[in-house]
Amino acid sequence: xxxxxxxxxLEVEIEERKILDGxxxxxxxxxxxALMGPNGAGKSTLASILAGKDNYKSIKGSIRYLGKDxxxxxxEERASKGLFLAFQYPVEIPGVAMSTFVKIALNAQKRxxxxxxxxxxxxxxxxxxxxxxxxxxxxxxxxxxxxGFSGGEKKKAEVFQxxxxxxxxxxxxxxxxxxxxxxLKVVAEGIKNFxxxxxxxxxxxxxxxxxxxxxxxxxxxxxxxxxVKTGDKTLASLLEEKGYQGIIEAA
Amino acid sequence: xxxxxxxIDAVEKATKEYKYGFVTDIEMELAPxxxxxxxxxxxxxxxxxxxxxLDWRLDSYEKWLKMSSKNPKWANIHHPPINFExxxxxxxxxxxxxxxxxxxxxxxxxxxxxEKLGIPLKEQxxxxxxxxxxxxxxxxxxxxxxxxxxxxxxxFELGIIFCPISEAVKEHPDLVKKYxxxxxxxxxxxxxxxxxxxxxxxSFVYIPEGVKCPMDLSTYFRINAADTGQFERTLIIxxxxxxxxxLEGCTAPxxxxxxxxxxxxxxxxxxxxxxxxxxxQNWYPGDEKGKGGIYNFVTKRGACRGKNSKISWTQVETxxxxxxxxxxVILQGDNSVGEFYSVAVSNNKQQADTGTKMIHMGKNTKSxxxxxxxxAGYGQQTYRGLVRMQAKADNAQNFSQCDSLLIGDKxxxxxxxxxxxxxxxxxxxxxxxxxxISDEQLFYCQQRGLDSEEAVAIIxxxxxxxxxxxxxxxxxxxAQKLLEISLEGSVG
Numbered sequence: 025x026x027x028x029x030x031x032x033x034l035e036v037e038i039e040e041r042k043i044l045d046g047x048x049x050x051x052x053x054x055x056x057x058a059l060m061g062p063n064g065a066g067k068s069t070l071a072s073i074l075a076g077k078d079n080y081k082s083i084k085g086s087i088r089y090l091g092k093d094x095x096x097x098x099x100e101e102r103a104s105k106g107l108f109l110a111f112q113y114p115v116e117i118p119g120v121a122m123s124t125f126v127k128i129a130l131n132a133q134k135r136x137x138x139x140x141x142x143x144x145x146x147x148x149x150x151x152x153x154x155x156x157x158x159x160x161x162x163x164x165x166x167x168x169x170x171x172g173f174s175g176g177e178k179k180k181a182e183v184f185q186x187x188x189x190x191x192x193x194x195x196x197x198x199x200x201x202x203x204x205x206x207x208l209k210v211v212a213e214g215i216k217n218f219x220x221x222x223x224x225x226x227x228x229x230x231x232x233x234x235x236x237x238x239x240x241x242x243x244x245x246x247x248x249x250x251x252v253k254t255g256d257k258t259l260a261s262l263l264e265e266k267g268y269q270g271i272i273e274a275a
Numbered sequence: 276x277x278x279x280x281x282x283i284d285a286v287e288k289a290t291k292e293y294k295y296g297f298v299t300d301i302e303m304e305l306a307p308x309x310x311x312x313x314x315x316x317x318x319x320x321x322x323x324x325x326x327x328x329l330d331w332r333l334d335s336y337e338k339w340l341k342m343s344s345k346n347p348k349w350a351n352i353h354h355p356p357i358n359f360e361x362x363x364x365x366x367x368x369x370x371x372x373x374x375x376x377x378x379x380x381x382x383x384x385x386x387x388x389x390e391k392l393g394i395p396l397k398e399q400x401x402x403x404x405x406x407x408x409x410x411x412x413x414x415x416x417x418x419x420x421x422x423x424x425x426x427x428x429x430x431f432e433l434g435i436i437f438c439p440i441s442e443a444v445k446e447h448p449d450l451v452k453k454y455x456x457x458x459x460x461x462x463x464x465x466x467x468x469x470x471x472x473x474x475x476x477x478s479f480v481y482i483p484e485g486v487k488c489p490m491d492l493s494t495y496f497r498i499n500a501a502d503t504g505q506f507e508r509t510l511i512i513x514x515x516x517x518x519x520x521x522l523e524g525c526t527a528p529x530x531x532x533x534x535x536x537x538x539x540x541x542x543x544x545x546x547x548x549x550x551x552x553x554x555x556q557n558w559y560p561g562d563e564k565g566k567g568g569i570y571n572f573v574t575k576r577g578a579c580r581g582k583n584s585k586i587s588w589t590q591v592e593t594x595x596x597x598x599x600x601x602x603x604v605i606l607q608g609d610n611s612v613g614e615f616y617s618v619a620v621s622n623n624k625q626q627a628d629t630g631t632k633m634i635h636m637g638k639n640t641k642s643x644x645x646x647x648x649x650x651a652g653y654g655q656q657t658y659r660g661l662v663r664m665q666a667k668a669d670n671a672q673n674f675s676q677c678d679s680l681l682i683g684d685k686x687x688x689x690x691x692x693x694x695x696x697x698x699x700x701x702x703x704x705x706x707x708x709x710x711x712i713s714d715e716q717l718f719y720c721q722q723r724g725l726d727s728e729e730a731v732a733i734i735x736x737x738x739x740x741x742x743x744x745x746x747x748x749x750x751x752x753x754a755q756k757l758l759e760i761s762l763e764g765s766v767g
Contacts, residue, residue, distance in 0.1 A: 075722050079714075099721035108722075115719035119737030128733060129723035136724065168737065185723065 025052040027091075028193055028224040029074075034085035035249075036066075036073060043069045045249030047085075051193070051242075054221040058235055058260060059228045061246035062268045067228045068112055070246070071197045075109040076102050089193065103129075104136035106192030110182035110199045112228075116170045122181065123151060123165035126188050133189065154187045158214055176207035183214035194218060195226045200234035212237030232264045247272050306365035312336060315472050318365050322441040322475070325448065331456070335471030338462040346465040350628035351657040351689060352597050354533070354570065362535060364473045364506070430488075436481040437492055440508055443479035450481055454512055458541040458578045458605070466537040466572040466599075470506045474539065477507035482517035482548075491747055493522040509540040513548035515581065520551040522750055533561075533596060537572045546581030546608065551589070553746055554602075555754050558594035560761070563652070565624030568596025575602035576632075579611035579640075587614040588631065589745045591754040593761040596625060601659065603632035606640035606671075613642040616742040618754070620761045621654030621686070630660035630691075635668035635701065644675040647739045649758075650686035651765035657689040664701035671701040679709040680738050682731065682765045732759040 029051040036044040043066045051057050061067055073080070074087065076099035087094040089107060097105065117125060131141040142150070155162055160180060170178050179199050186194055199211055215238060219225055227238065235243075235257060243259040244251045245268070252272055253259065263271055306317050315336050319329040346357075430437050436447060443451050461471040478494045494509070513519050536558065542550050552575075561568025571594075577586035588602040598621075604613030615631035633642035648656040662673045679688030690707050712734050720730035735758055736743065743751045 072718075075718075077718055098726075099718065100724050100726050103722055103724040111719065111722075115713075115715045117716060117720070117734060117737050119740035120733055125723070125733065128729070129720075129725060132726070132729060133724035189723065 025054065027051070028053050028055075028089070029226070030086075030088045031070075032086045034070075034073070034087065035083070036069060036080050037082045038069065038080045040081065043080075043249060044073075047246070047250045049244060049251055051224045051226060053224055054219075055242060056215075056219055056225045056227065056238055056240045057242040057244060058238075058240040058257075059226055059244050059246055060230065060260065060263060065246045066249050067246055068197055071109055071112075071195050071226075071228060074102075074195055075099065075107065100132065101136065103189075103191075104133040106190075108186050108189055108191035108194050110179075110186055110194065110196040112197040112199075112201075114170045114173075114178045114182055116168070118168050118171050120169050121166050122169050123148070125169045126151065126185055129185070130189055151188065154184060157217060158184055158187065158210055160184060160210070175202040176204060179203055180207060180210055180214075183211050187214055187218060191218075192222065193224050193226070195228070197228045198230065199227075200229050200231060208234060209237065232260050235260050245271055306363060308363055309360040310336075310362075310364055310473065314364050318473055318475055321365065322444070324441075324444055327452065328444055331461070332472050335461040335468050336473075339465070339468035339472055342462070342465045342468055347599075350599055350659070351655065351691075352599060352626045352628050354597055354626075357533075357535060357570065359469075365475050433486050433489070434483040435486060435488055436479065438479055440474075440477045440479040440510060443481075443510075447479075447481065450512065451479070451510065454541065454543055455508075455510055456541075458543060458576050459539050459574050464574060467539050467574040470508060470537050470539040470574070474506045474508035477509045477538070478511075479509075480511040480519060480521065482513045482519045484514040485516045486514075487518040488520065491520045491522050493524070505534075505536045505538070507538045509538070510543075511541070511550060511552070512543045513545065513550045513584075515545045516547040517545075518549045520747070521553070522747065523552070523554045524557070524750075524753075533568060533570050535570050535572070536595075538574070540573070540575040540602075542575075542577030542586055544577065544579050544581065544584035544586050544611075547583045548581060549585045549587075550577060551587045552577070552602070553589040553750060554591065555746075555750060555757065556590065556592045556594050556598070557757055559596075560594045560623065560625050561596040563623040565596070565653075568625075569594065570597045571595040571600065572597075573600045575600065576605065577603070577613070578605045579608050579613060579637075581611070582608040582637075583610045584608050585612040585614075587612075587616070587745070589614075589616040589742065590618070590629075591739075591742070591746070591757065592617070592619040592627060592629060593754075593757045595627075598625075598627040598629050600629045601631055603634070604642065605634045605636065606642065606668075607636045608640075609637040610639045610641075611637055612640070615642075615644045615646070616745045617646045618649070618739045618742045618758070619647070619656060620649045620758060621651070621656045622761055622765055623652040623654060625652075626655045628657040628659055630658045632661040632663070633673055634661075634663050634665070635671040635673070636665045638667070638669045638671070640668055640671045642671075642673045644673070644677070645741050646675075646677045647742055648677070648679045648688050649682070649735060649738070649762070650679065650688050651682035651762055653685050655687045655689070657691060659691045659693075661693040661695065662703050662705075664696040664698045664703065666697045668698050669700050671698065673701075673703045675703075675705045677705070677707045678738070679707075680735065681709065681711045682762065728759070728763060731762055731765060735759075735762060 027050055031047060031049045034044050034047040059067055127147045134141050182199060200208055212234060215225055240257050243255055243257060245253040306314055315332050319332055459467050462468050480492060482488055511521060544550050558569035558571055579586055586604045592598050606613050613633050619627045619629050621627045631644055644660060646658045648658055650656040658677045664671050677690045681688055688709055692705055694703050696703055716734055717727060717730045736755055743754055746754055
C-alpha cells in the first residue's frame, strides 16, 4: 500500500498554547481513517495545518504528502495537488454564485497542474451530474457561496465542491455535525462515491453514526495533542460505549 | 500648411501680448500656460465658435475668478494647492484642422495609442457588422479634440446626433444653446465654472423623440500631453420617449506630476425618456508613494425633466490620485426615476470622495443609490451623498445602500449621507455596512486553489456584483479586470 500522508512528531503552538504535541499519523491510498477525540483535542488545528493555515506561533515535526514536504507547498499548491479540506465552518462569500466560485477554483487548480481548463458548458454539464449524484437541487448553483445556507446545506455544499474538485486526499472536518438523517446520508454517499483505491479520506467526527455509513478502515483517537490509540472500526463502537475518558485511561 | 497659418492667426488675434505665440512640440499644439481672458478667447477661436458661446465662456471665467479663492474644501481629500496658472488649458493633436473625414485620415500614431487602450477604432465598424450584440459607437477624445467619430452616418439615419460638442455648436446651435448650462449652471461650483470657461471639446448626443438608440454610444477619454488639464464637456439630450445608453472610459499615461481633470457632464431626459450613463474611470492613480496621478474634479448631473423619465448613473472608479465626483439626478418630472450605482477603489495613497445627490421635486419620484467603496493600502474612501425630498415630492421614495470594504488596516472608509426631507409622505431608507476581507475568506478561497490575488479579486467582485451587473457585458468584464489590477499587491 502506498502512503499518501505521513505525519511525524507534529508539534504546533498557537498563542502560547501547545495544541499538537508529538502527533504521528499515516494514511494510505485507499484508506478511510476516522479521527475522533474530545473537544479541544486539536482535531481542527490538524486539519487546518494540513491545508496550509499558518496562524501558529511555532511548528515542528514533518508532514509528507505524496512523498513531498508539505510545508514547502503554498495553500493553493496543496489544493491543486489534490488536498481538499471540507471546512467545519464553511465561509460566506457574498455576491459570488456557488457555480462561479467552483468553476474559478476548478480552473485555477487545472491551470496550476497545466491541464486544459473547462469552458462554461463543460463545467455546467459536470456540475449537473455531480449535483444529481448528491441529490442536490441545481438551484443552489446561483446562490452566493454559503450565504443564507442552513447548516446542512453548507455541509452538502462542501461535499459538492469536493466531488467537483476531485481531490486525492479529502479531510472532512466534522462534516457530519448538525445534519439531519437525510443530509447525513447525502454526505456519507458523497464520501463513498469519492473514495477509491487511489484516494484517502481523513474523517474528523464526534459520532459513530457517520462511521456506520462509511465503514472506516482505521480509527484514531486524538487527545492532548497526540494520537493515543489507533484501531479498526470496533474502536469507534467501544468509544460510544465507554466515552473518551474510558479509552484514554485504558490507553 | 494652411493649418499652421490659421493657428498662428488665431493665436495672434487671441493672445496679442504673448510674444512666443503658442508652444508646439513634436506632436502637440498648446496654448500658452496659464489662464486669462485671452486663453479663453483663443480656445473659442480655435473651435471657431459663435459670439454667444465666447460671451458665455467669458462670463464663466469672470464667475470663476470671483470664486477662485474658494475652491471647495469640504471634501475629505488632501492635496497641495493647485496652481491654475501653471497648466495648459488647450492641447490638440497638431493635424486636427485637417478635419479627418474618415478613420483612414487619422494619424496612425494616435490609432496605435487607442489600440493599446483596447479600442481598435479600425475594427469598430467591421465588428459592428458581424456582432449582433455589443455594437458600440466610439467618439474618441484625444486630449481636447475629438479625432474620430464612428457610426455617425448610421446614427444620422435615425436622426441621432452623436458628435464632438465643438461640431454641435456649429451644426446644431439651437440645441446646444438651449441646454448647455441648464443642468450645471456656469457658477454651480468652482470646477464647473472653470470648465465652462475653458472646455475644449467633448461629446454631444441628441436622441430624437421616440427613438431607441440601437447601440451603446461610447467615448474614450485620454489625457496625453504633460501638464495639460483636460476639460471636456458632455451634453446628452434624450427627447420624449427616447432611450440611450452611453459608455465613458478614461485612462491616462503615467506621469510624475499631477494633472487636473475637470469635466462637466449634463444629461437631460424629457418625458418618458431613459438615459443610462456608465463610466469606467482608470486615470493614472499615482505610484504607491502617492507621486503623480490625476486630480479628477468632475461635475456630473442629470435632470429628469419630463414625466416618467429615468436617468441611471453607473460608475467604476479605479483610477485617479484624487476623485471628487457626485453624479446626481434632479427628479423634476412626476414618476421619474434616478439611479446611482458606484464602485470606487482607493489603493495605495489614492483618495476618493464620491457619491451622489438625488433631488426629488416631482410626485412619486423614486431613487436608488448603491455605493460600494473599497479601500486598500493607505487609501481613503468617502461616500458623500444627499437625498432631498422637496415639499411637493409627494410619495417620493429613496433607497440607499452604502457598503465599505476594507483590505488591510491602514486604509479608511467613511460614509457621509445627508438626508433632507421636507415632505411627510416621502420615504427615505439608508443602509450602510463596513466589512473587511477576513483571513478566513482568503484561506477558504486559497484552499480551493486560488492564489491570494485571485482570492481578493473574487471576493471584491462579489462585493461589487450589484453594481457590476448594471454595466453592459464587455464593460463589466473590463471593470472586473481593472478591479483586479488596482488591488494587485493589496494583500501580502
